[in-house]
Amino acid sequence: MQPVKRHNRNARCLWLLLSLGVVLNASGANIVLEAESGTLTGTTVSTSTAGYSGTGYVTGFDNTGDSVRWNFTATNGLYALQIRFRSPFGEKGFDAILDGATSSGMFPQSSSFTTFHAGLMELTNGNHTLEIGGGWNYYEIDRALLIPTNAPAPPGAVPATLVDPQATFATLMLMRDLVADYGKITWAGQHNSSEITYLQNTTGRKPLIVSGDLIDYSPSRVAFGGMPGNYVENYIALENAGHAQSLIWHWNAPTNLLNTTEQPWWSGFYTAATTFNFATALANTNSPEYALLLRDIDAIAVQLKKFSAKNIPILWRPLHESEGGWFWWGAQGPEPFKQLWRLLYNRLTTHHNLHNLIWVLTSVDPDWYPGDDVVDVVGVDAYPSDKTDPLSGTWQALLARFEGKKLLALTEFGGMPDIEKMQRFGVWWSWFAPWTGDTYGPRASPSATVVRIYQSPATFTLDEANAVPSQFVLSTTASNGAPQFLGTGPRGSAYRVFAVTNLALPLANWSQISTGRFSGGVFTLTDSQWTNGVERYYRLRKP
Structure with missing residues (x-):
């Protein structure tokens, strides 16, 4: 089968939705970039629509290459980028170019100037350039704001369950x-x-x-x-x-x-x-x-x-x-x-x-x-x-x-x-x-x-993943009737075997019943903790 040829869908890949939940408590000053103070290419400053900050806003994003560009200095760290914009003719794609690296986003429709939360940017000590333009054009830019911030915390735990109640x-x-x-x-x-x-x-x-x-x-x-x-x-x-x-x-x-x-x-x-x-x-x-x-x-x-x-x-x-x-x-x-x-x-x-x-x-x-x-x-x-x-x-x-x-x-x-x-x-x-x-x-x-x-x-x-053996056979050949495992895996690789009687318990509550290495690529194990008549689950993991 030949791989499917991809199509152009960059416009919705990045900043499609509002960036929520970012904690803005890092040290350092905000970097305010008023559009009318930037370097304009194919665009003009206007004051026709009320609600802008500063002394005006930039309009005339009509053609390829139309943009507003700022040169600024920053200190090391993460910054939340907020763009104040107006897009009266419907949602419009745009490009934001930071130090030559282009990202794409989508402004929602807005008849008044509105703040768009465009995610995080990583800056180093020294000079930088930010440019906004292109995409679908036909929007207006009031200002860009870079706010020092900390990285959000990792995500919280999610349930280790599946929507199919009969999942294997x-x-x-x-x-x-x-x-x-x-x-x-x-x-x-x-x-x-x-x-x-x-x-x-x-x-x-x-x-x-x-x-x-x-x-x-x-x-x-x-x-x-x-x-x-x-x-x-x-x-x-x-x-x-x-x-x-x-x-x-x-x-x-x-x-x-x-x-x-x-x-x-x-x-x-x-x-x-x-x-x-x-x-x-x-x-x-x-x-x-x-x-x-x-x-x-x-x-x-x-x-x-x-x-x-x-x-x-x-x-x-x-x-x-x-x-x-x-x-x-x-x-x-x-x-x-x-x-x-x-x-x-x-x-x-x-x-x-x-x-x-x-x-x-x-x-x-x-x-x-x-x-x-x-x-x-x-x-x-x-x-x-x-x-x-x-x-x-x-x-x-x-x-x-x-x-x-x-x-x-x-x-x-x-x-x-x-x-x-x-x-x-x-x-x-x-x-x-x-x-x-x-x-x-x-x-x-x-x-x-x-x-x-x-x-x-x-x-x-x-x-680096779990050592999943090519064979993992559960049998009852031990003299006491306890389950016995036979497995093969990479020669010399380490393994641990865990067991539990309640599958709903988190992994931290599983009992480790054996640890070792595949000797000659083979291992055997008898579960001495097994109780006749009690359902018991096992898993093999790499340390």
Whole structure:
């Protein structure tokens, strides 16, 4: 399968929502940058609209290159950027360029001058330049304000539970491991297993999470000759190497593909490539179109059951980037989308009895949220112009909604995210996953950056992860009838075995019953604390 070609969606990747919850108590003076005092390119100072600060504001952002720029000095530290703006003609994208690094944001519609909270910036002692302009233009700038601040605290604990009450033990354990590390370290992930070799050759390490795409199993692709081959079987094999599994599904529309030169059948997941209206299909459960929705979901269930049969949990991320509208499942607005999400959840979980799925929603717009009862993790797909952007505005906005409720993850990124910088900014994604290819994959970032991030204490890679054995067999062959384990793993690698009788207890309450190293790649263990007739759960971890 060829990686899906990405589209331009930078405008909503960064400062889409208000930056909330930042504590502004750092020492140092505010840096006030009045627009009328900046250097203007293609813009002019005006006083026509009341409510501005200073002696005026800057207008005339009409063409590419129109901007206002300030030179200023600062001391070391983090600063919260606030932009006072007016956008009377609707929401407008803008670019903010700090010392040559461009970030994009979106001003909401506002007929009066309003403050936009644009996240955090990191400044060093000395001179700096900030420029605002570009994007969609047709807005007005009153001033920029940089307020010294401290990094927000790491996120609070979230429940180590899943929305599926019948989730398998292995699926619960994956979620519990993610929860245990949340706010402490960020798991390294990667889209497309073909990138693993590059990452290992470049950094000496492998991603802990590997993401695949069930796109070619869409029935309309198969009908046109698409051949997924052994794609799923190859991804199942990755679990034997210790990788956690994530899957997306670029769902080719069930029917009504344009199949033209400009919009061929294999681009049928895009809104522009199909006339299929899923809202109409959902409105009539007796319609042929609704039956096609079920047909497609059932086809994907066949593949997901292959993972379930191997007891492999999946970070399942369907119907992603809905609010962007570029995929057909986002083309009919938020209400039909939420209905489709629930149909997918119920069909897979209840009808097909798939209980190995951790449900990951990729969405930042509250209007598109289908509900706490059908979402385990909230993800962000970000393709910023500046690959070192910490996405602090997006993080803070999501944290304000989901603190203590849901894990937050950077489910796609255009390049290698600067996880160290993100954590300095108080941004603690559960995991990150660069896209694939030369433009948006890890090779889009300098190799030195890739090495630094993969070898950083801030990042959790496969090589540092739990020692998951290739065999972990529970038997009752001991003379006293107690459970006995037989396992194989990396020769000489350390392990610890924990046990508990109540699965609801936090990991800190599990009892360690053994510790050691794989001798010759094999270990055996008998649980001497076992009591006949008492249900007991076990887990194997690397120290």
